[in-house]
Amino acid sequence: MGTTASQLGKDLLSEYQELTFLTKQEILLAHKRYSELLSKEDRNLTSVPMEKVLSLPELKSNPFRKRICHVFSTSDMKDGSLTFEDFLDLLSAFSDSATLEIKSHYAFRIFDFDDDGTLDGGDLEKLVNCLTGKTEDTRLTPEEMRQLISNILEESDIDKDGTVNLSEFQHVISRSPDFVRDG
């Protein structure tokens, strides 16, 4: 039900305000940015392809941008394209007033690279590689990587099954002083 009309309907706007953590100005601004992404394309499209979304300056430098698009996309083709409502969901989850539960839930899904519901060693390794950049001299050696992953699992894996699941993840995150700031 994403709208591509140039104006957002008033009751739709108030419903969005009810359902997201965004204020009215933020929703209108989001609509404007979204329309700009669409403007060069066919007007009839209801969703913006992933490459266009990734061209947004805010996402361009983010190492998790592709994962973010995949997580928030509801398209059947799993191509990471976002409708306007997906876009609003994205902004709402990242907004300052979002609660801890929402943020940790989506963070978990973003970090879960293989979408299997847990963070296992492969996911963690991909995570670390995303964080340490693309160039060779900033990557960790395999030995360091192994050490790092075992340290993390030791800290966060409560039931010792070799993976971090959602509640373990939320438990860790809820203790983080940075995270609690918005909670």
Place this chain on the structure above:
Amino acid sequence: MTSLKEEVEEKKKLIATLRNKPWRMKRRLKLLKECQAFVEEFEGALGKGKGRKLYAYKVMMAKKMIKFNRDFDNFKTACIPWERKIKEVESHFGSSVASYFIFLRWMYGLNLVLFAFMFGLVVLPEVMMGLPYGSIPRKTVPRAEQDRAMDISVLLDFGGYCKYSILFYGFYNDERTIGVLQFRLPLSYLLVGLGIFGYSLMVVIRTMARNSDEGGDGGDDGQFTFAFKMFTSWDYLIGNPETADNKYASITTSFKESIVDEQENQKDENIHLRRFLRVLANFLILCSLGGSGFLIYFVVKRSQEFANLDQDELSWFEKNEVEFVMSLLGLVCPPLFETIAELEEYHPRIALKWQLGRIFALFLGNLYTFLFALFDEVNAKLEKEKSIRNATIWGLNEYYSNYSSYHNTTDIPPPDIHPADVIRGPCWETAVGIEFVKLTVSDIQVTYMTILIGDFLRAMIVRFLNYCWCWDLEAGFPSYGEFDISGNVLGLIFNQGMIWMGAFYAPGLVGLNVLRLLTSMYYQCWAVMSCNVPHERVFKASKSNNFYMGLLLLVLFLSLLPVVYTIMTLPPSFDCGPFSGREQMYNVVMETIENDLPAFIGNIFTYATNPGLILPAVLLMVLAIYYLNATSKNYQNANLELKKKMQMARDEEKNRRNNKENTNQVMQDLEDLLPNRSLLPPAAEEEKPPPVLEKGSKSPKVAKRPGAAANGKGVNIQKDVSLAAPNPKAAVTHPPGPRGPSGNARGPPPGPARGRGRGTPPSRR
């Protein structure tokens, strides 16, 4: 009827919490529309019968209230100034640099309120309802200075017309009430002067309290270091590739550091050398602090001697020596401290704290030395004032006796002297005010000059000389500057301290500061964006915020002390300012109580200030503090106990599970995700099986047999699936049913245990 009402309430609650559910928008929208339709339909129905109109009215008011609240929130957000500018800085430089600008904006708000107080309650009444310039001696430039009163150099020194204007204490008249409204100016002056401190104190403490209770749990040092680094180290507000690269590098460095730290915990080589070096470094720094304090004292003493000489013979340097030296020290010493601190070899975060502490001590020492020197000057002026006062009184008596003996009347008109010719006392309060204003102005000048030269000029040189220089200027020696967060924040804090100290003696100082903060915001935003590069180690602005607030609080107290001391002990000048002629400044409050308020209030105050009442009150407060302290300690202990219990429960759990092979093989059904109810690991729920669980939850631990939990024995094993099995995306093979309790001995199912599982269904209980 009631059940309907309950349902309506429930739907309303659901609407309120909808945004917290991690579902897709489409689904939420559908649910919202359903709930709203339901509420609308049945809310009308509920209002049948008597009281219907009232009920409908209440409902309508509630809706309007919600809408009004939402609009007001929107409006408040729109009113926050400079939001976009700060976000832009944040995306380029990370949140730590942006936190400085947020702090600056907060300061601006505080100063705006203080300015409103001062201006509205003190300056405006005097200007509108008080006597104009030139009517009485204190408001007129003395004859001797009149021919130079308009000179730029004199004005820039805050002499001449500036000195005898609303900017300074001396201008204000001491009439008890002025104007048609009978506005009590002296009382208002005193109360506003003290109210400025009260308001600032309240705001700072409120901000600290708000910050502190969100960061309170962060003391679990070392418990989750790696996990935090992994999951929370990325700053999502970064929008600039260069900053992102820096951030990558710093994350990598911090990973490597922690890995190395973890491995080499025991290594402490040559601890004696390190200790010696640290002691040496501290000694050097103490020496330089003492040296700077002495230098300031010396310079202020010299300036007093200069003041006695003829003003025309002094060079600009000699006239402004004090401010110049203080600013110079503020510029030179911090880098000096940093170089000395390299001897100490602390961890960077600890080193930063030491550095901040030392700079703080430097500024504090300088300020207080300046104050002491100023105090000597004040005493000297008081001495001089006594003689002038005696001279004036004597002159007046002479005039009266001559007049009466000459004209033989007792009705003597006041002496007819032009206000500019009257003998004037030295008016120490205005002198103090002038000193503070000059200090603030020179501080502003130095800051702006530093930015212009240190950042802008440097950037220009590096950019344009790079074409014709032997080595790469951008990567090598000068390169572009980084934004010095701690230096700027401390500068801001101390500037505010000076404003607090000087506001009582120079009401115009607060207005000056408001202007300064406004221009600072634009100027520094521009400078940062155009001349600076992101830090090498981009670190997040986290709990340090309370650190700066704590410094601000300390500075507030320290600037409160001199002002309160002077109000209480020093006598006001006899011929200038709103308290002239009184014994002490606070006497104006006593007079007001006696004359203006009804008698019984005076009695109340007399009783209240009785020492017999005050001492018990103080005792009571001390006891209350002790009690609250003890209570908070008890809470902390209780917290620790609970944590230990959780730890023990977790360890027990670990031991039980260690023998079992299990795997997470459940796929999350994203659309059916239900919110997680509890984030804590289970306390002691292993023995009793939990009740019916959320639908779709399946035990991932197929190995658990139903009897295990019930028996409380944790040993039985059924190795159905090995740990190494990959987690497949399971197809839905059977509908979700109520789960057996076995797998879920811990309260909430471990995360992905929602959705459909595969393999054999767990045996029911």
